[in-house]
Amino acid sequence: xxxxxxxxxxxxxxxxxxxxxxxxxxxxxxxxxxxxxxxxxxxxxxxxxxxxxxxxxxxxxxxxxxxxxxxxxxxxxxxxxxxxxxxxxxxxxxxxxxxxxxxxxxxxxxxxxxxxxxxxxxxxxxxxxxxxxxxxxxxxxxxxxxxxxxxxxxxxxxxxxxxxxxxxxxxxxxxxxxxxxxxxxxxxxxxxxxxxxxx
Amino acid sequence: xxxxxxxxxxxxxxxxxxxxxxxxxxxxxxxxxxxxxxxxxxxxxxxxxxxxxxxxxxxxxxxxxxxxxxxxxxxxxxxxxxxxxxxxxxxxxxxxxxxxxxxxxxxxxxxxxxxxxxxxxx
Numbered sequence: 339x340x341x342x343x344x345x346x347x348x349x350x351x352x353x354x355x356x357x358x359x360x361x362x363x364x365x366x367x368x369x370x371x372x373x374x375x376x377x378x379x380x381x382x383x384x385x386x387x388x389x390x391x392x393x394x395x396x397x398x399x400x401x402x403x404x405x406x407x408x409x410x411x412x413x414x415x416x417x418x419x420x421x422x423x424x425x426x427x428x429x430x431x432x433x434x435x436x437x438x439x440x441x442x443x444x445x446x447x448x449x450x451x452x453x454x455x456x457x458x459x460x461x462x463x464x465x466x467x468x469x470x471x472x473x474x475x476x477x478x479x480x481x482x483x484x485x486x487x488x489x490x491x492x493x494x495x496x497x498x499x500x501x502x503x504x505x506x507x508x509x510x511x512x513x514x515x516x517x518x519x520x521x522x523x524x525x526x527x528x529x530x531x532x533x534x535x536x537x
Numbered sequence: 538x539x540x541x542x543x544x545x546x547x548x549x550x551x552x553x554x555x556x557x558x559x560x561x562x563x564x565x566x567x568x569x570x571x572x573x574x575x576x577x578x579x580x581x582x583x584x585x586x587x588x589x590x591x592x593x594x595x596x597x598x599x600x601x602x603x604x605x606x607x608x609x610x611x612x613x614x615x616x617x618x619x620x621x622x623x624x625x626x627x628x629x630x631x632x633x634x635x636x637x638x639x640x641x642x643x644x645x646x647x648x649x650x651x652x653x654x655x656x657x658x659x
Contacts (some may be wrong), residue, residue, distance in 0.1 A: 354641050357641065373620075
């Protein structure tokens, strides 16, 4: 679906997007963010749950999804681990914690910042515009393996681009996953070829 | 005598992008490494005048490379090239002895400016 050159280009482009997202969230939370090397995988839906578990670890997660439309379309999902909001609320200066609705609003806000910066950075590299739908809650404290079930995904293969953010000295960490269906991967491959032609 | 340049990045694409951004006509001998471990091995195996160093890498990241160079008093001009554009990341690498921080995607003009500042190219 993607050749080696295209995968390497996408990994580097995702790396640049991740760096921009890391900087945005570091500014909001006033904490240094540790970044990891982005992972690029092409997977059938039945392997998606296992890939998510490898990324996030076992346990319950909450997740926010946001559709994007650009040269190609797909979905960005931000996954928050179990400890998610307590630490986040504290970081954002909410004394005494947040109620459930407040927590969810906070997750939506953080996701929106990460997705906008990361995918904005990717689109900029690929010299294309990008638009986003409003973020919506996809999972609220569910087991990680149940978050994205094969029967919920109608695609034969999906491109998974995964980046991780971990705050220094805090337990907060989250993961951004970009999912694109098969036909969109072909469009992505074309965009990557144009990018590669410059080098 | 050409300047010995080591380009360190786990991404072959990133290495290619950096090498393309180097000033044409700069008299250099380029070698490449895909991790911090490889970078230090290359440094110890021969002379490296200028190292272009990524931060986020497996098998020893860029911070560890800078710490090792400093601890062992190794003499090499390190220019960090990273997508991690947090001001704190830049402060840290400069504090660890890097001479400059260049953000990805690499701007050839910025590379040339840094090199000029250090008298490394005409």
